[in-house]
Amino acid sequence: MPNPCRLMVNGEIWEGLVDPFETLLEVLRERLDLTGAKQGCSQGECGACTVLVDGNPVMACLMLALEAQNTQIETIESLATQELHPLQIAFVEKGAVQCGFCTPGMVLSAKALIDKNPHFQEQDVRAALAGNHCRCTGYTKIIDAVMSLSTGAKHG
Amino acid sequence: MSYCQPTQLSDLLSCLAHPNARILAGGTDLIPHLQMGLVEDPLLVSLKGLPELKRIEAKPEAIHIGPAVTLQTLIDHKPLREIYPVIGQTLSQIGALQHRQVGTIGGNLCLDTRCSWFNQSAFWRESLGFCLKKGGDICQVAPKSKRCHAVLSCDGAIALAACQARLVLLSRAGKREVSLMEFYRPNGMDHIDLRPGEFIYKILLPHAPPGFQATYFKGRARQSFDFPLLGLAIATQWDGAQRTLSFVLGGVESCLLQVQMQNLDSFLTPEQVQSAIKSCQRLARPMENAFYGPSWRKKMIASFIAQGLQQMNLIQEDAP
Numbered sequence: 428m429p430n431p432c433r434l435m436v437n438g439e440i441w442e443g444l445v446d447p448f449e450t451l452l453e454v455l456r457e458r459l460d461l462t463g464a465k466q467g468c469s470q471g472e473c474g475a476c477t478v479l480v481d482g483n484p485v486m487a488c489l490m491l492a493l494e495a496q497n498t499q500i501e502t503i504e505s506l507a508t509q510e511l512h513p514l515q516i517a518f519v520e521k522g523a524v525q526c527g528f529c530t531p532g533m534v535l536s537a538k539a540l541i542d543k544n545p546h547f548q549e550q551d552v553r554a555a556l557a558g559n560h561c562r563c564t565g566y567t568k569i570i571d572a573v574m575s576l577s578t579g580a581k582h583g
Numbered sequence: 584m585s586y587c588q589p590t591q592l593s594d595l596l597s598c599l600a601h602p603n604a605r606i607l608a609g610g611t612d613l614i615p616h617l618q619m620g621l622v623e624d625p626l627l628v629s630l631k632g633l634p635e636l637k638r639i640e641a642k643p644e645a646i647h648i649g650p651a652v653t654l655q656t657l658i659d660h661k662p663l664r665e666i667y668p669v670i671g672q673t674l675s676q677i678g679a680l681q682h683r684q685v686g687t688i689g690g691n692l693c694l695d696t697r698c699s700w701f702n703q704s705a706f707w708r709e710s711l712g713f714c715l716k717k718g719g720d721i722c723q724v725a726p727k728s729k730r731c732h733a734v735l736s737c738d739g740a741i742a743l744a745a746c747q748a749r750l751v752l753l754s755r756a757g758k759r760e761v762s763l764m765e766f767y768r769p770n771g772m773d774h775i776d777l778r779p780g781e782f783i784y785k786i787l788l789p790h791a792p793p794g795f796q797a798t799y800f801k802g803r804a805r806q807s808f809d810f811p812l813l814g815l816a817i818a819t820q821w822d823g824a825q826r827t828l829s830f831v832l833g834g835v836e837s838c839l840l841q842v843q844m845q846n847l848d849s850f851l852t853p854e855q856v857q858s859a860i861k862s863c864q865r866l867a868r869p870m871e872n873a874f875y876g877p878s879w880r881k882k883m884i885a886s887f888i889a890q891g892l893q894q895m896n897l898i899q900e901d902a903p
Contacts, residue, residue, distance in 0.1 A: 430586060447586035447627060448617060470615045474681060483655075483684040489614050490685065493586055494607070494631055536680070557807035558679025 432492050436461065437505040451495045452476045452487035455502060463503035463531045467560075474559035477532035478502050484539045486558070503531035506538070513576055514538055521572035525563030532559045537573045546579030584617075584624055590632040596755045598628045599780045606630060606782055608651055609686035611678065612694050620705040621695075621717055630687075636784075639663065645749075648786040650689025654739070655680070657688060667788065669797035669816065673742035676801045679808040689783045692740050692750070692763075696733035696771040696837050697810055698872045700724060716772050724872045732870050733771030734834055736810040738801060740767070741833040744841070745797050745816035746788060752777065753784035760787070767838035774837040794821035796895055800887035802834070804874045810834075812873045813880045815863075817891040821849060826897075830859060830888065835867040835880060842866060850899035856892055860885045 429444035434454065441459055452469075455461045455478070464487050467475035471489040478487045479501040506512040514534050517523070524530050533556060540547055540555040547555075552573045561569060586607075589595040598604055605625040607613060616622045630636050636651040639660055646663065657663060658671045677683060677691065700714045700723040713719030716731045724732045744763035752759050756778075766776050777783075795818065802813035814833035819826060826847040832840040842862045847855065863884050869877040892898050 428585060446584075448584050450614070469618055471611055471678075471682065474679065477681060480684075484681050485685055486611075486681045489609075489611050489682075491586070491607070491610065491614070491627075493588070494610065494629060539680075555680060558681040 430493055433496055434492065434500060435498065436500045437502060445492045447491065447493065449492050450488055451478070451490045451492045451500070454492040455487060455500075461502045461504050465528055465531065467528070472560070473529070474532045474536065475529055477535050477559060479535055479539055482539060482542060484536045484555075484558070501535070503535060506534065512538070514541070514573070517572040517575045518569070521568050521575060523564060523568040523572040529559055529561045529563075533561065533569055540573070541576060545577070547577050548579070549574055552577075584627065586627045586629065588629040588632045592633065592635070595628065595630075595633060595782075596753070596780065598626065599782060600755060601626045601628075602779075604628050604780075606689075606693070608690035609653065609682075610690075611682045611686040612690060616695065619703070621701070630689075636689075645787040645789050648688060648788060650692075650783040650786065651687050652689075654678075654683040654686050654688060654691065658683065663788075666791050667746055667797070669742050669745065669799055669818075670788075673738050673799040673801075673816070676799070677738050677808075682808070688739055688786060691737045692743075692766075692783060692786070693775060693777070694735075694737040696731070696774050697736045698724065698731075698733035698771065699874065700872065701733055724870050730769070731771030731837070732872055733774075733837060734869075734872060735767055735774060735837055735839060736834060738799070738811050738814050738833070740839060741811075741814040741816045741831050742797070742799050743786065743788070744839050745799075745818040745829055745831045746791070748789070749787045750783050751785040751787060752781050754778060754781035756780070758784065764839055764841060769836055769838045771837040792820055792822075794823070795819070798891050798895060800891060802875070802880065802883045802887070812875045813869075813883050813887070815884065815887045815891070817888070817895065819895065819897060828859065828897075830863050832863060832867050832884070834873070835869040840866050851892060851897050852899055856889065856898060859892075860888050863888060 432445040434441045465475035467473035469488045471486045476487040477484050480498045587598050603625050607627040607629045630651040636649040638649045640647045654674045658674050664671045701716045715722040722728050797818035800815045801811045803809035811834040816831045818829045828844040830842040864881050869880040
């Protein structure tokens, strides 16, 4: 039986009826047309569906929409309004994007790290991105891109 | 499938009386199970509306941890990190950050047992005629066995057992307390001692006794994130005259396994180290039910024990 659901996504309220088993990812993609979060494995293994919930990276395929109520949800669409976010610029400049499927999740996982600790080190980046899989880049350029924004970097 | 989010403990207990009730805490184990058709038509009972289950409180007799406390909250909890560094050391090896942000300690303790014949899509399992744990009538791991051999895969339980944590279980029938060692049973289909309508209300972590130290080793295919193919916690206590040692093993059986050594001197002799390794290897009987087979897991028991005792400075060094 559908349940009423109220979500705060990218600063805007969305209200509708959702099935109990409808995931946050399905609601974002199918109801709100926010297709930046990607549907990959649907098992919580690839991280392509990563969004920020109250500033923390979460896999949207593992969270029911009903459980995401009363939180602040940020998707990749919230990052670039007028201009690209510094992380997005860094990804472009360092060549950290190939097919692009993992990129929204990578960028949001990195954003959560940077917002909490601007003095991060490479080991912090590796830990923060451990839940995001990339099958193109080999990760090196992604780590380079994120490290280029560290204010206390000891890269290498 | 239906969903409810009780906001009173009494309502939670009423919801749990439903025969198909399944607690939804972080959902990082339950939702993939639903996607794979391993759980059918449940009443999902969310813990989100019960803040009292998300508290960590230091009381005179023990630290009380609510079952809905997230793994990352426990990792970041400074007082706990100082008293029991092994808890953060262990929990930070569970999943990826995305899992630890929503996954809860209660959910980790109640994680379903895992097996390479079970954690597969319905299509995959159907092609083999299913298995004892779901839909079939034989255990694909041990066809002659009458029980399921899926393995306990919760890192948190292994470390908490080494710290002698206890669980308070609550239902409409009342409260009871069990140790973590008693909570798990050697049957992969029914491995936790939760009666109908019962749930983990609290985890009681005793204050660490003087001279206590512990460490945790996790055997897994990928360091980034994975379930334990072997989990080993080593805990020791030195009271000034005698040492006790405890080895808690997970990832090799449907329940926790423990080897204890008592009345030891301050340092262990090489013979005592070998005796500990042999006892653990004899007790653990891993089967062909995980990414790495039995021989690898047995070998790693020896390696982890040797490394652990060395790191904890418990091995007697040879005289020059």
